[in-house]
Amino acid sequence: MRLPDYKEARTRDKRSYKRVDFEIDDKVKNKYKGKNFCLKTYGCQMNEHDSENIKALLVYLGFVPVSDYESADLVLLNTCSIRENAHNKAFGMLGRLKHLKSKRRDLLIGLCGCMAQEASVTSEILERYPFVNFVFGTHNIYQLPNILDKAITDNKQQIEVFSREGDLVEGLPVIRTNNYKAYVNIIYGCDKFCTYCIVPYTRGRERSRKKEDILAEVDSLIRDGYKEITLLGQNVNAYGKDLYSDYNLGNLLEDIAQKEILRIRFMTSHPWDFTDHMVEVLGKYSNIMPSVHLPVQSGSNKVLKLMGRRYTRESYLELFNKIKKTVPSVAMSTDIIVGFPGESEDDFLDTLSLVHECKFDNAFTFIFSKREGTPACKLEDNTTDQEKEMRLQRLNEVVNHYFLENNKKLVGKVILVLVEGLSSKKDNMYFGYSDTNKLINFTSSEPVNSGDLVSVKITEAKTWSLDGEIIN
Numbered sequence: 001m002r003l004p005d006y007k008e009a010r011t012r013d014k015r016s017y018k019r020v021d022f023e024i025d026d027k028v029k030n031k032y033k034g035k036n037f038c039l040k041t042y043g044c045q046m047n048e049h050d051s052e053n054i055k056a057l058l059v060y061l062g063f064v065p066v067s068d069y070e071s072a073d074l075v076l077l078n079t080c081s082i083r084e085n086a087h088n089k090a091f092g093m094l095g096r097l098k099h100l101k102s103k104r105r106d107l108l109i110g111l112c113g114c115m116a117q118e119a120s121v122t123s124e125i126l127e128r129y130p131f132v133n134f135v136f137g138t139h140n141i142y143q144l145p146n147i148l149d150k151a152i153t154d155n156k157q158q159i160e161v162f163s164r165e166g167d168l169v170e171g172l173p174v175i176r177t178n179n180y181k182a183y184v185n186i187i188y189g190c191d192k193f194c195t196y197c198i199v200p201y202t203r204g205r206e207r208s209r210k211k212e213d214i215l216a217e218v219d220s221l222i223r224d225g226y227k228e229i230t231l232l233g234q235n236v237n238a239y240g241k242d243l244y245s246d247y248n249l250g251n252l253l254e255d256i257a258q259k260e261i262l263r264i265r266f267m268t269s270h271p272w273d274f275t276d277h278m279v280e281v282l283g284k285y286s287n288i289m290p291s292v293h294l295p296v297q298s299g300s301n302k303v304l305k306l307m308g309r310r311y312t313r314e315s316y317l318e319l320f321n322k323i324k325k326t327v328p329s330v331a332m333s334t335d336i337i338v339g340f341p342g343e344s345e346d347d348f349l350d351t352l353s354l355v356h357e358c359k360f361d362n363a364f365t366f367i368f369s370k371r372e373g374t375p376a377c378k379l380e381d382n383t384t385d386q387e388k389e390m391r392l393q394r395l396n397e398v399v400n401h402y403f404l405e406n407n408k409k410l411v412g413k414v415i416l417v418l419v420e421g422l423s424s425k426k427d428n429m430y431f432g433y434s435d436t437n438k439l440i441n442f443t444s445s446e447p448v449n450s451g452d453l454v455s456v457k458i459t460e461a462k463t464w465s466l467d468g469e470i471i472n
């Protein structure tokens with residue numbers, strides 16, 4: 001048994017980590033043939049991509065995926081800790097699984113992902129959830145075959161969570177959810193330690209993949225017919241800092257943009273690490289999509305300081321405007337937290353005025369959620385829950401107004417859409433995404449295929465999507 005420890009998870013030092021190739025014993029191939037599994041994924045794209053690896057490992061062992069957990073032999077929850085409601089969802093699911101297991105003693109239950117990295121969660125599982133067969137963390141996904149095997153063979157709860165990142169394992173098998181859009185990890189972990197955020201504890205320190213490994217993965221995706229890749233990391237703009245003195249996200253984007261790939265995206269960016277060179281690169285290549293997610297979190301300098309964000313409202317706006325000027329067609333999106341401890345009405349008004357200034361194309365808005373072990377958890381918080389709810393509502397009204405305003409500007413324009421599939425509404429209705437990552441629903445009398453790039457004339461703007469018709 002190995003339990004996580006936050007003190008250790010916080011430590012950052014110059015200790016080097018090894019890059020190792022994933023290996024698996026042939027003997028376990030199809031060992032569990034005839035069994036099926038249901039994998040439930042909560043949280044961000046990082047978790048979604050981890051689930052693509054987890055799925056491939058389970059399929060190697062002979063398991064078959066099913067979507068209905070009630071008929072599965074194994075249910076695995078890949079969890080998220082970012083806010084309390086993500087936590088509650090996973091624990092709610094564990095409650096339902098407890099009930100199911102009382103009827104089906106042979107049901108296997110596993111938990112992994114960010115919640116597994118929290119000491120309070122693993123100790124709770126140890127004490128109150130004895131029916132959970134195994135737990136592993138974000139740093140040792142590659143050990144899943146062994147941990148699962150041990151849980152079955154020993155018939156004893158297995159908890160194997162590393163507090164700190166171990167080796168950087170390359171070559172994990174992957175079964176991708178989409179046949180033409182792929183996620184590519186470029187950097188793991190985060191060293192920023194924003195005071196509200198649990199990620200540096202659950203995902204470890206920043207570790208970049210070698211550029212050769214990333215470029216080889218992109219080449220193989222291109223060979224397999226992928227049209228769009230999204231470079232992933234908690235903070236992609238820190239890419240390369242731990243490995244190279246002269247190679248960063250800008251260089252990586254340039255190397256990838258020169259390949260035969262239709263669309264390149266990247267997320268998430270921290271304003272602190274966004275260099276002028278990176279901005280320049282965005283403007284230089286037409287296959288780097290004009291869509292930048294740049295979380296601001298607050299428009300108040302006082303709150304930004306309490307959050308440990310390392311920038312001011314003014315320096316955020318300077319970067320924002322630089323990107324807009326260099327890439328005029330860019331769609332900017334953001335994340336905003338309201339109700340951070342100490343946020344006054346005036347601070348909140350600063351956030352609203354920043355939104356009026358930036359007119360974001362998309363924004364994810366949240367109420368501050370206390371995460372145990374983070375510095376913000378200890379800050380004095382005098383704002384009532386009701387007031388926080390009101391602020392969220394007021395903020396949402398303003399952000400929604402600008403989503404619609406920005407979308408209205410596209411009515412009558414012809415835009416390129418990468419087709420995702422048939423939308424359920426009507427038989428000749430399809431959906432896909434624009435270069436700026438807007439959801440487009442469109443009609444076409446001729447069938448179109450997922451992965452096609454088509455021209456669509458926009459006929460109607462809505463707050464979260466646009467309607468249109470295909471142009472032949």
Ligand code: 5AD
Pocket residue numbers: 082083196197198295297335336337366367368369370371
């Ligand atoms: N409470 C509320 N929102 C949070 N986020 C991260 N941590 C918290 C928290 N403790 C939000 C931030 C981040 C996004 C992924 O989630 O806005 O950018």
Ligand code: SF4
Pocket residue numbers: 042043044045046047079080081082113114198199202203
């Ligand atoms: Fe949730 Fe953050 Fe973990 Fe993603 S990295 S799953 S957002 S806690």
